[in-house]
């Protein structure tokens with residue numbers, strides 16, 4: 358089999374823009390057929406179109422308080438010095454919160470403002486103004502009003518709004534199905550007895566969790582060994598089953614790195630090689646109108662590649678743009694040297710020292726999953742930069758909320774397990 362050594366070095370913005378444009382022209386970013394689901398199961402789903410109220414809420418004039426319904430005009434002039442007596446049924450009826458206001462009445466007086474001289478009579482010591490303590494029909498929702506726009510992510514309160522508008526089922530965008538294909542003869546299932554050379558297949562667990570986090574449905578395939586025909590067969594069946602295909606590893610230039618040749622054979626390879634570190638061997642392509650990403654094997658590279666390339670696709674397929682990433686300004690704790698020509702992504706620990714937030718770079722090995730486990734955030738060193746000097750101010754993209762991060766004590770020095778136990 359021919360060895361694929363073609364790797365270009367396309368700047369990130371260009372690679373991403375090109376790929377998204379290509380996918381858009383291929384119709385590969387459009388949402389799938391909407392699904393109709395019960396409103397109560399719609400949390401975090403995305404509306405496929407605007408949702409209009411079927412009924413008003415309240416759908417009748419309702420008492421907002423426990424008390425008596427009256428006609429305001431019949432209370433004019435009532436005061437402490439000139440109490441007004443009203444007769445049951447004729448001048449008032451007793452109502453509880455939520456009860457309909459009977460015809461011929463237009464206001465509610467709270468029960469605590471009423472005296473009962475006898476069973477048939479009440480006495481009030483203040484005028485009622487028209488519609489006081491009444492929730493007017495449509496106060497909350499007016500029939501035919503738009504309750505939610507299209508392409509809206511449903512939050513708990515939205516479920517209440519939609520149900521109150523008389524709707525029980527809604528159309529939402531289909532969750533994109535993402536096939537995950539772990540590849541590599543050396544991979545073994547987690548929990549297997551290990552011999553030298555075996556690599557525990559844990560990337561699929563990470564990738565599946567990321568897909569789920571962004572609203573997709575991961576479809577995990579079995580490990581496929583590095584065999585061209587077998588990989589081809591699995592890719593073809595995975596692409597039939599899913600909306601997006603991810604092939605993990607085999608993205609680089611090794612003897613058994615077949616992903617790019619296979620994508621070219623089965624569809625179109627748009628890019629192989631992006632000027633980023635880690636994640637350089639990322640492959641972007643399309644097979645049968647479906648986006649395909651060759652995700653590099655090293656875990657840190659894989660996570661970054663997912664974040665940069667899969668995330669915008671999954672969101673677009675649900676009618677959304679990825680939410681903005683929270684950032685903070687920080688000061689680099691030490692000099693950070695980075696190669697020119699590659700945009701480098703460096704994981705950092707953050708901590709407060711006095712008034713300042715300090716970013717300490719963590720191991721930059723693409724195979725060090727623990728760098729991602731430990732990181733609070735990530736900084737980008739632009740392609741045109743050779744790095745940062747100690748104490749330089751940088752922007753850090755946060756992996757977790759800043760408040761939580763800043764509870765951290767910064768300890769610089771070699772790793773000490775006792776500190777982990779102490780900090781737990």
Ligand SMILES: Nc1nc2c(c(=O)[nH]1)N[C@H]1C(S)=C(S)[C@@H](COP(=O)(O)OP(=O)(O)OC[C@H]3O[C@@H](n4cnc5c(N)ncnc54)[C@H](O)[C@@H]3O)O[C@H]1N2
Pocket residue numbers: 364539540541544556557558559560561605606607608609610611614635636637638652653654655656658723724
């Ligand atoms: N001549 C070149 N060699 C390499 C280049 C290059 O540009 N020229 N790039 C390097 C970079 S950068 C990366 S990243 C890796 C990516 O290689 P592949 O995508 O082909 O991945 P593999 O070689 O198959 O695997 C690499 C490594 O990743 C880990 N891995 C893979 N799959 C899993 C999994 N499912 N779960 C957990 N860990 C996994 C494992 O440690 C593999 O050894 O290529 C460099 N080479």
Ligand code: MOO
Pocket residue numbers: 633634635636637638653655658659723724
């Ligand atoms: O780009 Mo590779 O992804 O550094 O390890």
